[in-house]
Amino acid sequence: MRIGQGFDVHAFGEGDHVMLGGVRVPHTHGVLAHSDGDVVLHALCDALLGALALGDIGKHFPPSDEKWRDADSRSFVRAVAGMLRERGYVLGNADMTVICEAPKVGPHAAAMREIVAADLGVDVDRISIKATTTETLGFAGRREGIAALATVLVLRA
Ligand SMILES: Nc1ccn([C@@H]2O[C@H](COP(=O)(O)O)[C@@H](O)[C@H]2O)c(=O)n1
Numbered sequence: 177m178r179i180g181q182g183f184d185v186h187a188f189g190e191g192d193h194v195m196l197g198g199v200r201v202p203h204t205h206g207v208l209a210h211s212d213g214d215v216v217l218h219a220l221c222d223a224l225l226g227a228l229a230l231g232d233i234g235k236h237f238p239p240s241d242e243k244w245r246d247a248d249s250r251s252f253v254r255a256v257a258g259m260l261r262e263r264g265y266v267l268g269n270a271d272m273t274v275i276c277e278a279p280k281v282g283p284h285a286a287a288m289r290e291i292v293a294a295d296l297g298v299d300v301d302r303i304s305i306k307a308t309t310t311e312t313l314g315f316a317g318r319r320e321g322i323a324a325l326a327t328v329l330v331l332r333a
């Protein structure tokens with residue numbers, strides 16, 4: 177049994193939606209990122225890679241590589257899931273927290289869980305996605321950006 181944790185932040189920029197857990201969530205802003213800027217999926221990838229001591233998302237999908245420009249972050253999750261399988265591990269469970277004043281995550285959490293579970297090839301009851309504000313404090317509180325945390329447990333298959 178191994179544990180991993182991940183954290184990601186993206187600044188808000190121009191746009192009308194943010195990608196969160198593979199769901200297109202309408203918002204007053206988009207995010208500045210090389211890929212689609214999905215903080216939930218980036219934190220999840222880092223947690224899974226961390227659990228296996230395989231480095232981080234930037235090592236496997238470098239922002240210097242044009243191949244990943246505007247990439248769908250679900251492709252990162254599927255690739256990392258493959259690394260997990262190759263090494264003989266399965267996901268025990270994953271718990272993610274999105275940190276922002278807006279958009280509201282709760283109404284989209286069920287759809288996000290379904291997407292993450294499908295991409296990892298596990299039952300949805302192994303995937304948790306929740307959210308918090310920072311009560312207007314800090315960069316998230318000033319609505320300058322959005323962050324996500326992920327914790328995973330992986331088990332020998
Ligand atoms: N972006 C967010 C932030 C929060 N929620 C939900 O609201 C609850 C209360 O948030 P507090 O920061 O005031 O504790 C939180 O537990 C979430 O259920 C949300 O959906 N989206």
Ligand SMILES: C[C@@]1(CO)OP(=O)(O)OP(=O)(O)OC[C@H]1O
Pocket residue numbers: 184185208209210211212213214218233234235237238239240241244
């Ligand atoms: C996802 C990658 C892909 O190039 O770029 P960004 O979308 O900028 O996201 P970040 O969370 O900074 O992670 C680094 C990269 O791997």
